[in-house]
Amino acid sequence: MYHIALKMLMGDRGKYLGIVMGLTFASLIMTQQPAIFLGLMTRTFSFISDVGLPDIWVMDSKVQFVDDIKPLQDTELYRVRGISGVEWAMPMYKGMLKARLADGTFQTCIVIGLDDATLIGGPPVMLQGKLEDLRRSDAVIVDIDGAKDKLAKPSATPGGKTKPLQIGDDLELNDRRAIVVGMSKVSRTFQAQPVVYTTYSRAKNYAPRERKLLSFVLVKAKKGQDLAQLTKRIRETTGLAAYTSSEFKDLTYRYFMKNTGIPINFGISVTLGFIVGAAIAGQTFYNFTLENLRQFGVLKAMGTSNWVLLKMILLQAILVGSIGYGLGVGLTALFGYSMRNTILAFRFPWQLLIFSGAGISLICVFAAIISILKVIRLEPAVVFKG
Template identity: 25%
Template sequence: MSLTFTLASRNLFHDRLRLVATLVGVVFSVVLVMIQMGLFLGFGRMVTTMIDHASADIWIVPRGAKCFEDPSMLDVKLRDKVASIEGVASAVPLIVGFSDWRLDNGEMTPIFIVGADLRDQMLQPWNVVEGRVDALSQGGAVAIDRSYFDRLGAAGLGSTAEIRGRRVKVVALTDGIRSFTTTPYIFVDLKSARLYTGTFPERASSIAVRLKPGADREEVIRALRAQVGDVEVLSSAEFRSRSRSFWLFGTGAGAALFAGALLGVIVGTVIVAQTLYSSTKDHLSEFATLRAMGSSNRYIYNVIIYQALLNAVAGFVIAGAIGAAVVQLTARSALPIVITPWLIVALLVLTVTMCVASGLGAIIRVIRIDPATVFMR
């Protein structure tokens, strides 16, 4: 095995320019797939950020609601029925919706209001770096993320603006709560949310349900579905899955990301296959000599496969370093790239498969060599 590996590495590093071209193909393919899939994972996390940070076990939403941001409304009186179900600890109505943020100079930008009763602590700002969440109970108080300072014309705590003609003041700042639609999230209390979104007092966007310790979630869900009527009762996992499916596949965003990843695989495989084939073709006389000396086909195949594996490992290491740098650079961007351990493993398998598959073309060329050609030179 060591002799085979030595021959493969020497053959590979003999023409360094060709080696660089091969590695460029591998790195380009892996980085492109990594970034596309990292965007897919990052997008998938961002679309469910509110669901993930809410302390709800069950969600009651209007029938047909596709995601947390869905503008549909339900009757807030359902809260009393929900609270009466055995195993329910609390039922909290939430108000969400789009509004407008107007600066003193008249400039306006769209915003997304998130409102809940702060006493229940069902959904409130997290990663608060300045100010206090309980200050949101004051009239006209809002919490914003500091990554949206430029969009909102804010400079920090105490900044002011208008929402639907009502004066508001920033009393809390968060770090890292970004919207996948680039529309800033604005946290307020439930009463203010109704004013800023124009929601009637008897309506709510959803009802978040927290269960008592030890309660059977599935049993509570069945009881709720039998009691609440023409709405949908979803576990947090179901609501999260529905939201991801809508934004990733219902809007075509997921298909575009997958198409980019597939393009990377195709382009990278073609480049690597062409380079490996060309390299093998340039060394046909050496392979013919090995066959004339009695080397088995298996030995020669192993040399070619080892070359492909060396390309895969070297290319993956370089691509991994580039990917790590990209993750750091996008960590605070509007759409951070997320690379998980299973994605790294999958990319390693993909890289090895791509390079080995590319080497098959070279193997097919080699097995057609007539060993007698070495004596004709």
């Protein structure tokens, strides 16, 4: 009977496509919008992900997220180094500074100052030049996206295309000269500002004069150390906040979830997608069953049981659900792929497939149940009505 169910479903091409399109739309919205949401939220802590080496981040206890810098005194670094279980502890400067471009305009940059000796906390990928080149005079490393876009040099001819910043070019950071010695690839940040790496001591020169300039102390635990115990020890000894990388990501993520409208906005989009998709697909599928009610009545009169009819309708729902879901997630993946080199945030983990799959299944089960109820209640004698 299953081939009959499939032929009934596909026999009316218009309705069949209507149901599939409704489910595709629902699946697309339920996958693409959360993927953008996840992409944005991942950007909130992308800097922490990029700095892969340290186990623990130490900072002022009032820091709420990664960009909420509350500087420490440099002496805190030595206090942390003195705590048992710490393999090494390195300073890091992170701040927003204005860069003066060749055409005289200003661009705010995220300036990262790395420990002068070890350069720990540097960019995850070097595209041109070497990290060690930062030891040269006035050296900075610029992220490639920033170099091509916001830090790009103006065209020699008016209205012409801008030229990407290159190795050897210079900038002014807070009225001090900075020479580009390398290009790096970093994860895009939430603020989408260019990222400029330099040494800690040079970063302090670039930054406006302040009593305290140390943003973070990056800590590596000794082998075999329990990270929870070590962070507790650092907190108790220094009175500072200490988080493992994943705890710091969580802190940042929760801050954005709680204090911005992002989750609500995307939540509304996803919910609307689900409701509209459910309404379109559910209604079309129900109408399809209603229009085939006479055919189901004929099958019932000829001796087909409700159980078999139920399986036929479920098969139809599963088929349109699978095709709609496949097309929806396929379009989402295509969207993500085509946007991979743009500023758009997009993250498509496998868990999202389960989320949207569950949503589509819910729509199909709902549509199938209301259709099945109609068929089960159907009197086979309806076949004799003209």
